[in-house]
Amino acid sequence: MLDRVFSPVSLGPLQLDHRIVMGSMHLNREDDPRALAAFYRERAAGGAGLIVTGGAAVNRTGAGGANYLLINDPAAAAVMSPVLDAVHHAGGKMALQLFHAGRYAFEATYGITPAAPSEVYSDFSRCVPRAMTQTQIEDTLSDFAAGAAAARSLGFDAVEIMGSEGYLINQFASPLTNRRRDGWGGDPQRRQSFPRAVLKAVREAVGAGYPVICRTSGADFVAGSSTLEESAALAVALARDGADAVNIGIGWHESRVPSVQAMVPPGRWLDIAGGIRAALAAARLPVPVIGSNRINSLEAAERALAAGQADLVSMARPFLADPGIVAKSRRGDRSLVNTCIACNEACIDRSLGAEPVSCLVNPRAGREADFPLRPVPPPSGVRVAVVGAGPAGMQAAATLAAAGHAVDLFEREQTIGGQFRLAGQVPGKADFLQTIRYFTHELARLGVHVLTGTAPDTARLAGYAHVILATGVRPRPVRLRTSGDLPVLDYRQAFADPTALGARVVIVGAGGIAVDLSRLLVDPGVPGGGRNVTILRRGLRIGEGIGPSTRWAVLQEIRAAGVRTLPGTTPLEVTAHGLRVRDRDGAAVLLPADVVVLAAGQVPHLPHRAALTRRGVPVTVIGGALDASGLNAVRAFDQGLTAGTAVARVLDGRIPG
Secondary structure, eight states, rough: OTTTSSOOEEEEEESSSSEEEOOOOSOOTTTTTHHHHHHHHHHHHHSSSEEEEEEESSSSOOOOSTSSTTTTTTTTHHHHHHHHHHHHHHOEEEEEEOOOOOGGSSSHHHHHOOEEEEOOTTTTTTTTOOOHHHHHHHHHHHHHHHHHHHHHHHHHHHEEEEEOOTSSHHHHHHHOOOOOSSOSSHHHHTTTHHHHHHHHHHHHOOTSSSSSEEEEEOOOSTTTTTOOHHHHHHHHHHHHTOEEEEEEOOOTTTOSSSSSSTOOOOOTTTHHHHHHHHHHTTTTOOOOOOEEOOOOOOHHHHHHHTTTSOOOOEEHHHHHHTTTTHHHHHHHOOOGOOOOOOOOOTTTTTTTTTSSSOSSTTTTTTTTSSSSOOOOOOOOEEEEEEEEOSSSHHHHHHHHHHOOOOOEESSSSSSSSTHHHHHHTTTTTTTTHHHHHHHHHHHHHOOOOEEOOOOOOHHHTTSSSEEEEEOOOEEEOOOOOEEEEEEEEEHHHHOOOOOOOOOOOOOBBBBHHHHHHHHHOOTSSSSSOEEEEEOOSSOOOBBSSSSSSHHHHHHHHHHHOOOOEEEEEEEEEESSSSEEEOOSOOOOOEESSSSEEEOOOEOOOOOSSSHHHHTTTEEEEGGTTOOGGOHHHHHHHHHHHHHHHOOOOHHSSOOOO
């Protein structure tokens, strides 16, 4: 039951019929009104009640990058008006987030040195900002006010002031980045001055009857920054000053405490929001608290509401993964929810650069205008085979079936999922199995005939109108001299039975799969866990291919667990006692081991193509079978969507075959 989730709530004058907020996400698509409108329309139609936009910079100095909307620029109306029309027509409500990056801005964006309370070097933007003068502070307050007035004039239903995650307002609140000794800093009370002044300026600009949400930090997780008590005191002050809700953020970009990665258990940080909610109650301030960070299901949101940790729950990435998460959950179709797996690869990692944001498990995200949803047409009578039910094959089969074609999906293993079956075994990555659960039910809903435990031969495939080969990869062979009987396994064999591995494991390779395997082997919760594990590679970068927002966290985790990481190391020979290597200094060293595991990349596995081509059967190759470099799941799902769409159009006769 989701009774608390689907109970009404008010943010000041704003009435909402449920307690799920679609949180702010910068999309790097703010220059494309058509794409933005289609993106937000689909989420509003899917049940999102209040949608918060990505950060809209109040001036150029505060922009987080070249693709940020500048709300006080005359061009902003042309971008956001069609978005607002789309959301309102679909029954949703929308808040504009007022944003200033402070020392997290990049000088290269507009040739402007970032501005901040004090000249404190930023590890994120790699620069020293200039300390703001009194005049610059006053001008920035005016820019926040003007942005709020512009939002109200455009028709936004509310504004949210971005004051967490280490951006400008958060910087003024922190003793780490605010070293001033004037009215804007010097002690906790004066460090509240700028956040409160921003709220005052915004409130005066929009009036008492317009909803204003303050996003404020609950915990910075940076040494020398605000204490939890100071953060809670600021939230109380903002509520007392007239905020209609406080939305609690967690962590800074410079923090080394994971807050949004897959390894973070869902709801891990909601106790912090709960503490602020208790502080507001003690101050007799009935202002709603919005909890956020790493909540990927309405069931988790319901538990948070029941525990008194929040009055509303903000979910951002889950709306990328499934625009209809609210509507599906409301009608009881939870098995059809495409769950966010917190991989960050196509969302957060891209938002930190310039590449348009999407979603690994939902490659339509951000491209709804290019891949519009249509009612499933009557069966076309054309039958298509998809061989391989990993990420690329599952997505291709679903795309073709949604276009009205009969699809047979072949998988030689007993279950679908491909490499996601391995990933789901890794501690902290169990949500990868939710993707398999989703496709199991979605493919059935679409009428795809799934044949597991079946490897079709060429003769069988020759009878189809089109064959998509998504047959994946095989571990790349590594030639090693051997002078003993020490077991040498590939990574698939190691994942298949990790309990059979000895106490000392040396893994040749140190990319994403090797790192994941090491996490599995040292986890004390896994039978035989707590092993002595070494990973090595010839190159100098451990964890190559892991996204930037995740790589530092998993490397920090495995090193803390005792995994030995050896870059610049060349494997030479497997002996009876271990693996002999040449280390980065050129010395020959023996690494004691009970087993050696090879996880040094993959090669395409591509049966059937040549034989089918000779028979004149149209063939499309996707996923790892097409390109095994990097074993990129983002690319695999994307190719499943694009190839499935292209093949469907050919079969429909819309374009020449």
